Amino acid sequence: MSNVLKLIKPYRTISIIGMEKNVGKTTVLNHILNKARGSYPLGLTSIGRDGEDIDRVTNTEKPRIYIEKGTIFATCKEFFLKSDVTKEVLETTGINTPLGEIIIGRALSDGYIEIAGPSVNSAIRWTSERMLHYGAGKVLIDGALSRKTMASPSITQATILSTGAALSRDINKVIDKTELTLKLLSIKKEEDDKVLNSAFKILENFKIGVIYNDYSFKSINVLTSLEASKDIVENLMDDVTHVVIKGVVTDKILEDIIKSTDRYKGKTFLVEDGTKLFLNREILDVFIKSGGEIRALMPINVICITINPKSPYGYEFDAKRFQEKMKEKINIPVFNVLGDE
Amino acid sequence: MNFFDIDLKEIGFDYVYEQLQPKTVFGMEIKKNIKFYKKKNKKNLLQEFEELEDIICSIKQNRKAFDEIEHILYKFKDIRKSIERCKNGSVLDEVELFEIKNFCLNLRALKSLISEAKISNIILHSLDDVYIILDPEGKNIPTFYIYNVYSEKLNEIRNKKLEIEKKIFLEVDEKNINRLKEQRLNLVIAEEEEELKIKKELSKKISKYVNAFEENFRGIGKLDFLIEKAKLAIKYNATKPIIIDDLKVNLINQINPYVLDILKEKGKSFTPITIEMFKGTTVITGANMGGKSISLKTTTLNLLLGHLGFFVFAEYAAFPILDFIYFISDDLQSVSRGLSTFGAEIIKLNEVISRIKKEFGFAALDEVARGTNPKEGHAIVRAVCQYLNSFSSFVLVSTHYDGVVDKNMNHYQVVGLKNVDLDNLKKDLAIKNSIEVIQEYMDYSLERIEGIREVPKDALNISKLLNFDEEVIKIAENILKEGDRNEK
Numbered sequence: 001m002s003n004v005l006k007l008i009k010p011y012r013t014i015s016i017i018g019m020e021k022n023v024g025k026t027t028v029l030n031h032i033l034n035k036a037r038g039s040y041p042l043g044l045t046s047i048g049r050d051g052e053d054i055d056r057v058t059n060t061e062k063p064r065i066y067i068e069k070g071t072i073f074a075t076c077k078e079f080f081l082k083s084d085v086t087k088e089v090l091e092t093t094g095i096n097t098p099l100g101e102i103i104i105g106r107a108l109s110d111g112y113i114e115i116a117g118p119s120v121n122s123a124i125r126w127t128s129e130r131m132l133h134y135g136a137g138k139v140l141i142d143g144a145l146s147r148k149t150m151a152s153p154s155i156t157q158a159t160i161l162s163t164g165a166a167l168s169r170d171i172n173k174v175i176d177k178t179e180l181t182l183k184l185l186s187i188k189k190e191e192d193d194k195v196l197n198s199a200f201k202i203l204e205n206f207k208i209g210v211i212y213n214d215y216s217f218k219s220i221n222v223l224t225s226l227e228a229s230k231d232i233v234e235n236l237m238d239d240v241t242h243v244v245i246k247g248v249v250t251d252k253i254l255e256d257i258i259k260s261t262d263r264y265k266g267k268t269f270l271v272e273d274g275t276k277l278f279l280n281r282e283i284l285d286v287f288i289k290s291g292g293e294i295r296a297l298m299p300i301n302v303i304c305i306t307i308n309p310k311s312p313y314g315y316e317f318d319a320k321r322f323q324e325k326m327k328e329k330i331n332i333p334v335f336n337v338l339g340d341e
Numbered sequence: 342m343n344f345f346d347i348d349l350k351e352i353g354f355d356y357v358y359e360q361l362q363p364k365t366v367f368g369m370e371i372k373k374n375i376k377f378y379k380k381k382n383k384k385n386l387l388q389e390f391e392e393l394e395d396i397i398c399s400i401k402q403n404r405k406a407f408d409e410i411e412h413i414l415y416k417f418k419d420i421r422k423s424i425e426r427c428k429n430g431s432v433l434d435e436v437e438l439f440e441i442k443n444f445c446l447n448l449r450a451l452k453s454l455i456s457e458a459k460i461s462n463i464i465l466h467s468l469d470d471v472y473i474i475l476d477p478e479g480k481n482i483p484t485f486y487i488y489n490v491y492s493e494k495l496n497e498i499r500n501k502k503l504e505i506e507k508k509i510f511l512e513v514d515e516k517n518i519n520r521l522k523e524q525r526l527n528l529v530i531a532e533e534e535e536e537l538k539i540k541k542e543l544s545k546k547i548s549k550y551v552n553a554f555e556e557n558f559r560g561i562g563k564l565d566f567l568i569e570k571a572k573l574a575i576k577y578n579a580t581k582p583i584i585i586d587d588l589k590v591n592l593i594n595q596i597n598p599y600v601l602d603i604l605k606e607k608g609k610s611f612t613p614i615t616i617e618m619f620k621g622t623t624v625i626t627g628a629n630m631g632g633k634s635i636s637l638k639t640t641t642l643n644l645l646l647g648h649l650g651f652f653v654f655a656e657y658a659a660f661p662i663l664d665f666i667y668f669i670s671d672d673l674q675s676v677s678r679g680l681s682t683f684g685a686e687i688i689k690l691n692e693v694i695s696r697i698k699k700e701f702g703f704a705a706l707d708e709v710a711r712g713t714n715p716k717e718g719h720a721i722v723r724a725v726c727q728y729l730n731s732f733s734s735f736v737l738v739s740t741h742y743d744g745v746v747d748k749n750m751n752h753y754q755v756v757g758l759k760n761v762d763l764d765n766l767k768k769d770l771a772i773k774n775s776i777e778v779i780q781e782y783m784d785y786s787l788e789r790i791e792g793i794r795e796v797p798k799d800a801l802n803i804s805k806l807l808n809f810d811e812e813v814i815k816i817a818e819n820i821l822k823e824g825d826r827n828e829k
Contacts (some may be wrong), residue, residue, distance in 0.1 A: 037510070069506070080436065081435065084526075086486065086502070086532065088484050088485065088486035089435055089436055089438075089484060089486065092436060092440060101436075103436055109503055110503075110506035111506075
């Protein structure tokens with residue numbers, strides 16, 4: 001795993017996202033913290049979850065992390081005060097979460113902290129900027145793949161995807177799922193600036209919209225993107241080049257569209273980023289093979305995958321075999337969190 | 342916000358109010374609690390005008406200093422809860438101490454800017470003593486932690502803790518690491534205990550300054566809100582009202598920012614409204630579309646603002662302090678409460694009449710009783726005008742009913758289309774084919790009428806301009822002539 005540090009070297013903001021609980025995300029985090037020790041202070045925060053009550057937030061997985069003196073971290077006030085490092089308050093951000101205001105602090109000793117950061121992209125971006133301002137050499141953001149998270153790893157320059165045996169007892173299923181997730185996350189960015197411009201304008205106030213071949217666009221008023229397929233189908237005119245969808249895109253939306261028209265062929269569907277795609281392989285394949293295309297407004301740069309062969313449910317995969325099999329399917333580096341290869 | 346049940350949106354108050362954007366919670370608090378000055382508080386009202394005038398003067402002379410002041414104001418966090426807790430003997434946590442330290446730092450900057458800008462009405466107490474408590478090493482940076490210099494014991498504990506942490510880092514044996522971590526945990530507990538002791542002491546020391554903090558909250562809020570009021574006054578060229586003891590209201594060239602800005606957007610200008618009222622009833626008559634309503638709303642708005650300690654949107658304003666200000670129209674609010682327009686008006690009107698009998702104030706009646714049958718409506722309006730004319734309150738009535746004005750009432754008329762060449766207007770109308778042409782020709786200014794004059798027949802003129810059926814107009818004109826003859 002020591003190569004992970006080399007991989008993240010060019011980037012200032014790095015997110016680590018786990019496909020499930022217990023896939024070793026915290027181990028990765030701790031590993032980086034450990035390896036970076038003595039070289040430069042790190043900044044740390046996490047992507048919080050929005051709209052959940054305090055109980056739910058408290059009960060979700062939040063890693064207790066052992067950090068080095070000098071580390072800068074952004075967490076909610078409650079966790080800030082609870083941390084057992086000698087702590088210096090650097091800034092109160094005015095960003096509020098169910099667990100209190102986000103505080104940026106510096107560790108004046110080693111010790112344990114718990115991290116619960118902001119839940120909105122702009123707030124995480126701001127917090128990261130501030131940590132860099134206070135001298136962090138890199139900012140690590142602990143994230144998750146969930147429909148409940150509003151914020152996304154697309155705000156970081158690089159992303160590490162953590163997966164492991166916790167996903168399924170069937171090693172092939174784990175690999176298959178991971179490969180699909182990687183594929184969805186790294187979906188290509190739309191490159192045409194004029195299209196991007198129109199798309200962002202649609203998303204300012206609306207959930208969906210279509211862009212025409214002269215870059216003009218039409219916003220469509222729907223309550224949620226989940227029920228949008230009918231409106232999308234109705235608006236798939238010949239001169240439409242792109243369909244813009246805010247938020248999560250599910251199997252059902254694509255299925256409904258595929259079933260009711262073939263006008264999606266040759267058109268590009270734009271999503272905010274790859275974390276918004278919750279699709280199974282079959283639907284995705286049908287959609288792509290029959291001429292549809294999916295692109296992201298903001299790209300996610302997945303630089304490596306970490307695997308945890310151990311499951312908390314009492315079984316484990318053969319580490320070497322797991323890693324080999326994963327490498328066969330995936331063309332970016334794969335690291336085992338439980339030891340160097 | 343509620344003053345005498347006036348529809349604040351309708352008279353353009355909300356539009357003005359929303360432009361006030363205080364930078365601090367202390368200023369917002371004052372904005373939320375604006376109060377209506379009564380006669381007995383005349384001195385305070387006058388003082389508020391003086392202070393506002395001073396700030397306006399300072400801003401005009403020293404805009405740069407005020408930009409900086411506003412910049413600093415943005416930085417003040419709401420530490421009221423912490424100070425309240427401190428007052429009650431609670432122990433402040435590190436984040437609270439950090440915010441208090443920053444408050445002191447920002448206050449220092451604000452104080453020096455205030456003296457630079459020569460603002461004399463705002464008094465802020467120095468909190469440098471508190472700042473020194475929270476910056477024991479004299480580093481002069483805004484961050485905060487429980488500094489080692491607070492206690493020798495803390496210093497020792499932390500040094501030991503650091504030593505063990507070094508050992509933990511170098512140790513490879515899991516067992517040894519666990520043993521060291523156990524030792525570290527004991528030190529963490531000792532550190533927390535000692536930190537708590539220090540936080541208690543710091544909180545106690547700070548609690549002696551609670552009054553200074555609270556007075557500073559008020560001072561900052563006052564400054565913040567004064568600046569907002571001053572910016573508003575400068576933007577619309579508002580004037581300091583003169584408070585008089587005579588039974589007279591004089592408002593020269595008033596404007597209404599709400600209407601003004603709407604017209605401006607359409608590339609049109611607002612015709613300033615001049616109105617002079619003496620005790621009793623003042624009636625505004627005139628054409629439909631002539632802006633009678635706007636005259637009433639603007640006058641109400643300005644009188645209200647004057648009583649709330651604002652400058653008035655006029656070139657000159659003089660009025661006595663009033664006990665109440667009312668604005669009655671067939672507003673929809675009361676209608677939605679299940680009353681008919683007319684019913685709602687009558688209930689409101691009754692309330693006004695009973696207050697006029699006992700107190701001294703101002704009431705604007707915008708086309709009251711327009712919704713009921715004209716014969717009775719006319720009688721009611723005329724009776725109200727006549728009856729209220731004998732009291733010392735100011736009653737400003739707009740009506741399109743004829744013959745409401747008595748000899749001893751003030752009477753204004755919208756100039757309207759009186760001086761317009763109707764043939765020209767008609768040609769113009771034919772070319773542009775828009776009803777807005779009439780608005781362009783309309784003279785919205787008010788003209789003082791001496792003696793009795795009847796309401797101009799602009800309704801018929803406008804109907805003609807809009808190509809209303811000629812036959813119908815002819816019949817209407819005959820009816821009018823007959824009616825006149827009958828009256829004579």
